[in-house]
Amino acid sequence: xxxxxxxxxxxxxxxxxxxxxxxxxxxxxxxIDVAEGEVVCxxxxxxxxxxxxxxxxxxLERIDNGALWLDGELVGFRLxxxxxxxxxxxxxxxxxxxxxxxxxRFNLFPHMTALQNVTEGPVQVLGxxxxxxxxxxxxxxxxxxxxxxxxSYPKDxxxxxxxxxxxxxxxxxxxKVMLFDEPTSxxxxxxxxxxxxxMKDLAREGMTMIVVxxxxxxxxxxxxxxxxxxxxxxxxxxAAADLMDAPKEERTRNFLRSVSHKD
Amino acid sequence: MxxxxxxxxxxxxxxxPIPARREAAPEVDISKMILVRPxxxxxxxxxxxxxxxxxxxxxxxxxxxxxxxxxGEYMFWPTVLAGVWGTIWMSVACMTMGIVIGxxxxxxxxxxxxxxxxxxxxxQWFFRGTPVVLQLLIWFNLALVFPYMGIPGIGxxxxxxxxxxxxxxxxxxxxxxxxxxxxxxxxxxLSVDRGQYEAAQAIGMGYWTSLRRIVLPQAMRVVIxxxxxxxxxxxxxxxxxxxxxxxxxxxxxxDVYYLNARVIELLMVAAAWYLVVVxxxxxxxxxxxxxxxxxxxxxxRTE
Numbered sequence: 001x002x003x004x005x006x007x008x009x010x011x012x013x014x015x016x017x018x019x020x021x022x023x024x025x026x027x028x029x030x031x032i033d034v035a036e037g038e039v040v041c042x043x044x045x046x047x048x049x050x051x052x053x054x055x056x057x058x059x060l061e062r063i064d065n066g067a068l069w070l071d072g073e074l075v076g077f078r079l080x081x082x083x084x085x086x087x088x089x090x091x092x093x094x095x096x097x098x099x100x101x102x103x104x105r106f107n108l109f110p111h112m113t114a115l116q117n118v119t120e121g122p123v124q125v126l127g128x129x130x131x132x133x134x135x136x137x138x139x140x141x142x143x144x145x146x147x148x149x150x151x152s153y154p155k156d157x158x159x160x161x162x163x164x165x166x167x168x169x170x171x172x173x174x175x176k177v178m179l180f181d182e183p184t185s186x187x188x189x190x191x192x193x194x195x196x197x198x199m200k201d202l203a204r205e206g207m208t209m210i211v212v213x214x215x216x217x218x219x220x221x222x223x224x225x226x227x228x229x230x231x232x233x234x235x236x237x238x239a240a241a242d243l244m245d246a247p248k249e250e251r252t253r254n255f256l257r258s259v260s261h262k263d
Numbered sequence: 264m265x266x267x268x269x270x271x272x273x274x275x276x277x278x279x280p281i282p283a284r285r286e287a288a289p290e291v292d293i294s295k296m297i298l299v300r301p302x303x304x305x306x307x308x309x310x311x312x313x314x315x316x317x318x319x320x321x322x323x324x325x326x327x328x329x330x331x332x333x334x335g336e337y338m339f340w341p342t343v344l345a346g347v348w349g350t351i352w353m354s355v356a357c358m359t360m361g362i363v364i365g366x367x368x369x370x371x372x373x374x375x376x377x378x379x380x381x382x383x384x385x386x387q388w389f390f391r392g393t394p395v396v397l398q399l400l401i402w403f404n405l406a407l408v409f410p411y412m413g414i415p416g417i418g419x420x421x422x423x424x425x426x427x428x429x430x431x432x433x434x435x436x437x438x439x440x441x442x443x444x445x446x447x448x449x450x451x452x453l454s455v456d457r458g459q460y461e462a463a464q465a466i467g468m469g470y471w472t473s474l475r476r477i478v479l480p481q482a483m484r485v486v487i488x489x490x491x492x493x494x495x496x497x498x499x500x501x502x503x504x505x506x507x508x509x510x511x512x513x514x515x516x517x518d519v520y521y522l523n524a525r526v527i528e529l530l531m532v533a534a535a536w537y538l539v540v541v542x543x544x545x546x547x548x549x550x551x552x553x554x555x556x557x558x559x560x561x562x563x564r565t566e
Binding site: 058059060089090093094096097099100101103105107108109110111112113120121124125126153154155169170172173 | 467
């Protein structure tokens with residue numbers, strides 16, 4: 001229950017975060033801290049709010065309760081005594097640059113080659129020169145094993161290659177935290193491994209990562225901590241092995257049992 | 264290969280018994296056979312029928328009472344060429360205006376700001392709700408409402424001097440075109456997947472950058488065919504401006520045949536020129552479609 005153990009300086013800190021979609025309570029009192037360099041996997045049944053929480057961190061959704069802190073800043077608002085002011089778009093964009101997002105459906109820009117997908121952010125947002133951005137993009141594509149696919153359009157890449165390009169695109173912005181939203185759920189089974197391998201490399205290099213996933217094997221192997229969510233709430237948090245081998249909560253046990261059926 | 268029927272009942276030691284078949288499939292490798300392409304009788308019949316009809320039409324017009332040599336003679340007549348030029352530059356100017364207004368208006372309609380949204384809706388409502396001929400006449404007769412126009416402190420002029428046929432045509436057709444183009448652009452914006460906006464935001468892009476770099480280029484792919492339609496329609500709509508005295512192509516050939524009474528011959532001149540202009544536009548459209556279709560399938564069904 002004590003989420004503050006083993007955390008030196010949380011880079012992401014959710015405090016009783018709540019989110020409503022109409023009458024539907026997508027998130028209720030979600031408190032999650034993530035330390036720098038930590039890999040946290042969020043697991044749970046669909047509709048449990050894990051993706052919503054991720055989307056709140058990079059402000060694709062706006063929270064309704066509690067507070068979210070990112071790298072020491074309040075996400076989405078400026079504090080002014082007992083008032084809050086919504087941040088202007090430019091400030092929101094600046095806060096978003098601290099995070100890199102990898103989507104379930106890749107969301108590569110289809111009218112650009114893999115290389116252009118990766119250089120787009122650095123050139124248009126960070127104002128890097130095209131030459132510098134291209135050199136860096138080629139290095140990033142090589143890092144995810146796609147050096148030879150730089151000039152391919154997304155439609156000519158496999159799902160796994162598209163997702164690896166998307167990871168390179170997010171890394172190109174030099175984010176402090178990488179957010180992964182079910183990055184392998186849309187992939188054919190034989191392509192899952194290549195994406196997970198890239199993510200494992202990232203984790204090994206010390207990247208802070210929050211991963212919403214159904215890949216329990218990956219969570220067990222890579223995650224420092226696993227958070228189990230259900231019905232918009234954090235049910236249980238713990239070290240990967242502890243939570244998965246000896247879950248304390250009944251709901252966690254049920255979920256793990258139902259998922260392991262499929263394996 | 265496998266034993267004949269009856270063997271299924273005998274217990275086998277192999278990994279999984281293959282059910283016995285009555286006959287083995289014949290040895291065929293289609294790559295070693297002669298391919299007989301299907302005869303497309305429907306297509307062939309259609310081509311013959313179309314050629315016959317065309318031949319009949321050509322013969323009818325060749326034998327009809329049209330002096331084709333007169334048509335040829337007037338193709339490059341200075342008055343006619345001036346009219347062609349008038350039609351072309353007016354179309355290009357009004358389409359440019361239409362696209363600029365159309366994009367702005369489409370973006371306004373998608374804005375979370377209700378003021379912008381309703382301004383856009385009101386603009387579309389007025390300019391799509393009245394006939395374009397009526398709008399041309401109102402612009403041309405604006406002097407009846409406001410005899411003088413000007414900016415306080417700078418100066419003013421008589422409206423009849425300001426609103427010439429050219430200005431009235433630009434305003435009338437351009438503003439009308441903007442109202443229609445905005446719906447075409449809006450359809451294009453709606454066609455772009457939400458995930459594209461989100462991916463653009465996720466790499467820290469502001470709204471305008473994501474619109475310019477990510478969303479509009481993808482919308483263009485969808486927008487160009489109907490936009491080509493609009494452009495072609497506009498080329499012919501310029502002929503409406505002849506009623507307020509703008510010298511377009513149709514007006515120019517009329518000016519000529521009022522003098523020489525070669526009505527049909529000169530109408531054929533106009534028809535030929537309209538076809539030339541529209542053909543050039545279609546070629547330009549194909550080039551644009553290729554440019555913005557990069558990264559997407561072509562849309563032509565393969566056989």
